[in-house]
Amino acid sequence: MLDITPAELRQRQQAAEPLTILDVREPWEVEESRIEGSQNLPLGSLPQHLEDLENLKNQEVIVHCKSGARSAAAQAFLQQHGFSNVRNLVGGIQAYQAEK
Structure with a gap:
């Protein structure tokens, strides 16, 4: 399983890497907090x-x-449908926000 740590994601964002980030939470959750550039x-x-x-x-x-x-x-789900490089953010947005 390919995972990405909050620290690695932040580092890549700070390096201005083009990233595709999918937020699979409900819209009301996204209104409360979101990761910059996520869809x-x-x-x-x-x-x-x-x-x-x-x-x-x-x-x-x-x-x-x-x-x-x-x-x-x-x-x-995405891997089952042929997506070859899907990475899960370890600990979700909670861990990402705690990483600040």
């Missing part, structure tokens, strides 16, 4: 958006949620 796509809506994500199949995609559980499910 909100709730876990339950992933199946309907597979076609929209098709161009990302061979690119790195970082998924995150609040604690890492939903994003682990999103990671597994």
Whole structure:
């Protein structure tokens, strides 16, 4: 399983790397806090958006949620549908915010 730590993500953001970050939380959760540059796509809506994500199949995609559980499910789902480089943010946005 490919995971990414909050420290590694912050480091890559500070280096201004172009990143694809999918936030699989619900919209109301994103209103409370979000990771800069992330795109909100709730876990339950992933199946309907597979076609929209098709161009990302061979690119790195970082998924995150609040604690890492939903994003682990999103990671597994995307991998089952041919996405080759999906990385789960360890500890979710909670760990990311604690890393500041």
